Amino acid sequence: MSDTADRSREEGxxxxxxxxxxxxxxxxxxxTKEFTEDDxxxxxxxxxxxxxxxxxxxxxxxxxxxxxxxxxLRTVAGLERxxxxxxxxxxxxxxxxxxxxxxxxxxxxxxxxxxxxxxxxNIAFPLVIxxxxxxxxxxxxxxxxxxxxxxxxxxxxxxxxSGGQQQRVALGRAIIRDPEVFLFDEPLSNLDAKLRIxxxxxxxxxxxxVGKTSVYVTHDQAEAMTLADRVxxxxxxxxQQVDVPEVxxxxxxxxFVAGFIGEPPMNFFDAEIDHAxxxxxxxxxxxxxxxxxxxxxxxxxxxxxxxxxxxVRPEAFEAVAHVDTAVDESRLVExxxxxxxxxxxHHDLTLRPVGAGDDESxxxxxxxxxxxxxxxxxxxxxxxxxxxxxxxDATGENVLA
Ligand code: ADP
Ligand code: MG
Numbered sequence: 001m002s003d004t005a006d007r008s009r010e011e012g013x014x015x016x017x018x019x020x021x022x023x024x025x026x027x028x029x030x031x032t033k034e035f036t037e038d039d040x041x042x043x044x045x046x047x048x049x050x051x052x053x054x055x056x057x058x059x060x061x062x063x064x065x066x067x068x069x070x071x072x073l074r075t076v077a078g079l080e081r082x083x084x085x086x087x088x089x090x091x092x093x094x095x096x097x098x099x100x101x102x103x104x105x106x107x108x109x110x111x112x113x114x115x116x117x118x119x120x121x122n123i124a125f126p127l128v129i130x131x132x133x134x135x136x137x138x139x140x141x142x143x144x145x146x147x148x149x150x151x152x153x154x155x156x157x158x159x160x161x162s163g164g165q166q167q168r169v170a171l172g173r174a175i176i177r178d179p180e181v182f183l184f185d186e187p188l189s190n191l192d193a194k195l196r197i198x199x200x201x202x203x204x205x206x207x208x209x210v211g212k213t214s215v216y217v218t219h220d221q222a223e224a225m226t227l228a229d230r231v232x233x234x235x236x237x238x239x240q241q242v243d244v245p246e247v248x249x250x251x252x253x254x255x256f257v258a259g260f261i262g263e264p265p266m267n268f269f270d271a272e273i274d275h276a277x278x279x280x281x282x283x284x285x286x287x288x289x290x291x292x293x294x295x296x297x298x299x300x301x302x303x304x305x306x307x308x309x310x311x312v313r314p315e316a317f318e319a320v321a322h323v324d325t326a327v328d329e330s331r332l333v334e335x336x337x338x339x340x341x342x343x344x345x346h347h348d349l350t351l352r353p354v355g356a357g358d359d360e361s362x363x364x365x366x367x368x369x370x371x372x373x374x375x376x377x378x379x380x381x382x383x384x385x386x387x388x389x390x391x392x393d394a395t396g397e398n399v400l401a
Contacts (some may be wrong), residue, residue: 005257011357016109017087019133022054022055022056023053023054023055023090023091023158024052024053024054024055024088024151025053025055025056025057025089025090025180025181025182025213026049026052026053026076026087026088026089026180026213026215027051027052027053027086027087027088027089028049028050028053028072028085028087028249029050029085029086029087029088030049030050030084030085030086031046031048031049031050031072031075031082031084031087032044032046032047032048032049032074032082032083032084032085033045033046033068033071033075033080033082033083034083034140035389044237045068045071045237046068046071046075046082046233046237047236047237048084048085048238048240049072049085049237049238049239050066050239051232051239051242051387052214053215054213055213056193056211056212056213057214057229057230058207058216058227058228058229059212059213059214059215059216059228059229059230059232060215060217060218060223060224060226060227060228060230060231060232061073061215061216061217061218061224061232061234062217062218062219062220062221062223062231062232062233062234062260062261063219063233063234063235063240063260064219064235064260065219067234067235067236067237068234068236068237069185069217069218069219069234070185070217072217072234073183073185073215073217076089076102076104076181076183076215077099077102077106077183077260078094078097078098078099078101078102078104079099080185081223089102089103089104089180090103090180090382092176103179103180103181104179104180104181104182104183105126105173105174105175105177105179105181105182105183105214106174106182106183106184106185107170107171107173107174107183107184107185108170108185108186108187109171109183109185109186109187109189110190111166111167111170111187112219113170113173114158114171115157115158115159115165116157117157117158118154118155118156118157119145119153119154119155119156119157119158119161119172120141120154120155121352122158122169122172122173123141123144123145123169123172123173123176124137124140124141124176125173126173126174126176126177127176127177127391130265135326139320140176140178141154141176144172144175144176145172147172147175147206147209147358148169148171148172148175148206148212149168150165150168150169150172153165153169159344163190163191163192163195164191164195164199164240167187167188167190167191167199168202170187171187171305172390175206177209179212179312180212180213181213181214181215182212182213182214182215182216183214183215183216183217184214184215184216184217186217186218186219188200188203188218189218189219189220196223200223200226200227203227204226204227205229207227216228218265221260221261221262221263222263224245224261224390225245225248225249225261226245228244228245230242230243230244231243231244231248231261233248233256233257233260233261235242235256235260240253240254240256240257241253241254248261248343249261249262249399250389251398251400252396252398252401253397253401254392254395254396254397254398254401255268255309255311255327255392255396255397255398256396257398258311258390258392258398259311262313264314264348264365264367265365266311266312266313266314266390267311267312267313267314267364267365268309268310268311268392269284269285269286269287269309269310269311269312270284270285270308270309271283271284271307271308271309271310271362271391272284273299273307273355273391274297275299275300276290278290278293278330279291279292279293279295279296279330280292280295280296280299282310282389282391284310285353285355285356285362286335286351286353286356286362286364287332287333287334287353287384288331289310289330289331289384289389290331290351290386290388291386291389292386292387295386295389295391295400297397298399298400299391299400302399305391305393305399305401306393306394307391307392308392308393308394309391309392310389310390310391310392311389311390311391311392312364312384312388312389312390313388314348314364314365314366314367315388316326316384316385316388316389317333317366317367317368317382317383317384317385318366318368318369318382318383318385319369319372319374319380319381319382319383320332320381320382320383321372321373327383329336330386331383331384331385331386332381332382332384333381333382333383333384334354334379334380334381334382335350335351335352335354335379335380335382336351336352336353336354336377336378336379336380337349337350337351337374337375337376337377337378337379337380338350338351338352338363338374338376338377339372339376340375340376343367343370344369344370345370346368346369346370347367347368347369347372347374347382348365348367348369349366349367349372349374350364350365350367351363351364351365351366351380351382354379368382
């Protein structure tokens with residue numbers, strides 16, 4: 001719905017110059033991974049996944065716990081064998097290759113440094129077991145610690161390091177091998193919130209400097225949105241959408257993506273739709289909106305699109321007193337304010353539709369200016385940005401995406 005996305009771009013193509021013209025570094029081709037449980041039942045952890053990752057791209061898989069992120073990475077690394085499908089690294093099938101023969105390095109959540117080795121020895125280890133000559137090892141260790149800014153830690157032991165320093169050493173152990181592809185499995189999730197954000201920035205800078213193809217897995221959408229060239233949203237073993245962060249946010253492919261990306265989450269309302277003279281009339285228990293004729297046209301083009309639900313992000317509401325121009329009735333909403341949460345830069349309001357009585361389940365969230373003089377227990381008038389409204393059909397697909 002937004003005009004910030006580059007519409008000339010093929011859907012799912014990388015936006016960065018480096019990606020667009022460059023080779024496919026990692027190809028996941030129709031990969032399915034099934035596990036057999038003790039009782040003989042089958043779990044499909046990864047379900048027919050196909051994805052090309054371009055050279056030097058930073059791809060982030062995001063999805064809820066259990067959706068198959070780790071299994072995907074382990075399959076690429078060679079720690080799991082796919083039930084069906086194929087993995088190619090730099091063009092070649094890696095089916096017959098052991099993990100250490102694949103040109104990948106993996107950084108885990110539990111990065112488990114060797115406690116009785118120094119930082120220097122920990123970082124050097126991947127080269128030492130591959131029998132690199134001493135002078136090469138020394139040179140590469142020096143380059144690696146310089147890159148990570150941990151030169152002064154070389155002779156320390158892991159127990160003398162902070163969590164952030166340990167994580168840098170674990171990164172160093174991956175970087176030193178100079179692999180074709182980096183695989184990261186929630187590498188920051190053991191760190192506290194502040195450090196996690198610091199390390200996120202570090203990883204961004206590091207990727208800018210090293211420029212290596214990276215596949216990063218997280219359940220944290222903020223991490224995904226800030227790190228990714230392209231985001232892969234997963235649920236239930238399946239890819240839901242692959243695109244640049246802006247598009248995943250502004251034009252979520254389906255209800256799952258719409259509800260998963262964005263904080264506070266998008267509000268969903270059961271909706272009835274009428275095609276009217278002035279546009280598309282959307283009726284819910286919370287409000288009635290008229291969407292622009294262009295939206296009506298898009299919906300009409302989607303022959304038989306059976307819209308059952310409307311989605312509005314909290315930030316698509318604005319308190320009427322703070323809207324400059326006169327607001328026409330077609331986008332006005334009235335509600336009771338049940339909770340005001342001042343967030344510093346803005347307020348999050350919990351709202352209950354006027355007709356909802358004491359039905360808590362009808363409540364929804366609006367994110368409004370901190371200057372809004374909302375009062376708990378009183379009514380408030382809001383305007384909806386009707387360009388930011390999402391419509392979902394019975395299958396959950398976003399009709400406007
Ligand atoms: P995520 O990393 O997204 O949390 P996983 O890839 O770890 O998800 O798991 C995906 C699904 O596969 C889950 O249902 C999980 O229980 C199942 N699973 C993962 N590994 C195994 C295994 N070794 N044996 C049986 N089931 C597994
Ligand atoms: Mg996992």
